[in-house]
Amino acid sequence: MKRIIVHEEYCIGCRLCEIYCLTQHSQSRKIIKAFKEETPRPLARLVVEEAGPLSFAMPCRHCEDAPCVEACLTGAMQRDERTGAVLCNEKRCVGCWTCIMVCPFGAILRNVTGRKVASKCDLCYGEEVPVCVAHCPNEALTYEE
């Protein structure tokens, strides 16, 4: 399957990946509306980590032996058979954060804006290329087999 590859040596820490991810996962999918009118503000599904000049985006790795899928109490965290992506069915998620504790990358985030649910990268389900990759200005994120 295609995965998001992170090239930390070219990440410039601009956080445009976060901004476009947030927009993609908003109601309107319009950048200005998503930031200024939607409340609570939608969440990005990835976070840019920074320490000194080093920075990189940390989206879900969609692991082959995903610990989050193993650990999920309710079966909300499932692998999509068609695409191979690990997706969280937020209707079944009870917000116990077990997935967050077992994720070795810290790639799963908490969404407490409504009912507590786990929030994670869905590879922009339905899009040919995830928006973080499409909008990375320095090709620090690529989408490869």
Add this chain to the structure above:
Amino acid sequence: MSLSLLTAEFHVERDEIRCIACQVCVRQCANDVHVYDPDDDRVYSDETRCVGCHRCATLCPTRALTIRCTPQEFRANANWSPSIITSVFKQAETGGVLLTGMGCDQPYPIYFDHILLNAAQVTNPSIDPLREPMELRTFIGRKPEQVGVVQDRDNMRLETRLAPQLVLETPILFSAMSYGSISYNACLSLARAAKECGILYNTGEGGLHPTLYEYGPYTIAQVASGRFGVHRAYLETAAALEIKIGQGAKPGIGGHLPGEKVSEDVSRTRMIPQGTDALSPAPHHDIYSIEDLRQLIYALKEATNYTKPVGVKVAAVHHIAPIASGIARAGADYIAIDGLRGGTGAAPTVIRNNVGIPIEMAIAAVDERLRQEGIRNQVSLIAAGSIRSSADVVKAIALGADAVYIGTAALVAMGCHLCQKCYTGKCNWGIATQDPYLTKRLNPNIGARRLVNLLRAWSLEIKEMLGGMGINAIESLRGNRDHLRGVGLNEVELRVLGIKAAGES
């Protein structure tokens, strides 16, 4: 501390309806123009720090930013322009020499823009480069007086021993830009693009980073007055050696890489202590005459066993024609001439803007002089100093150059916006900086790709122009001034350029 009289050069216009306070501008500006205030959830801009590099405006996801020249205007005065007034303010405040980067930006005539090209009509056919072969391959180096060929049985064999030549697939090279003045990623982009396009790039006076040795066959290694980074492997790895006497942006003066830019890697490559200023003296302290230059040329040839061309780079100055003649006679294989508008990482503004002559005049005068003396074949000429387009390449070659150096155009291809602040080391585009936060902004994969695209595009355009003139090889264009006509030039200018006025036949 008294009040500074300097006001902002630029005006940052933020469309508050569009601004989503995402802080991309805040993170991207190395000059700290934009500041986020969490209390108001708004971004404010301190325009006095803005250099007009457009990094923020280019990355802004909602295109909320427009950078304008400041609307603040002085009383109109044709003599005391705003830039002259602010220069006096700056010097009255600092007492120092004003520094700048890039090439001369003053409104001297740009002769390339007063020269028009010819095209074939009726009496001779034009050539379609998409259907017929078109030769752009260029050889840089000394050409023999005559060529002897022996025929033994079916084979033709060259009897004459040729001097070492550089082969260029298109008549363009990347100008000397040192590691130190530009980032490692910029150097790597240039090296990769040179390799892919079959041309050469130039190390400048920065030495050669160990990881760039693999690009040796595409590298011209410079030997300049500071001799930074010059050692045996450096000379042996490069395809050609270049003695740098002068630079178009600062003829007659040396170089100065501030200690802040001398990082550990730069210090190792240049072979100087970390954090110390790298000062290139104005003259080579062993070259005070053409005879001295000859000694260095032959020392380098000797050191490399006469296997590589050795060139000399000089700035275009008043007596460039006899100087070039002397360099040719001193044994150089090529002469690179850098015109008035040639770029730099740092130069005193007054020198950059007032010293030298335009490259168009220089190349025409040198080509003419070398032809008159019958020694044009002994050297190749490389024109440098603001070659901005494929048309400039064609015009420079028709004026007498063999090939051209492009520096500024290459930087612009990699993202440079000509803000002229290279000397600060805070290049927001990751080019003229060694700051680890900034250098990674230039992804060499993207940089090399953009350079390759530029060269490809220019080469296609050069072929179109050649075909239009009915010429099918760049060799046939060299010094072919009959294909040039001047517009808006006086008789002296036309005479120096060696071209007729438009309408004359």
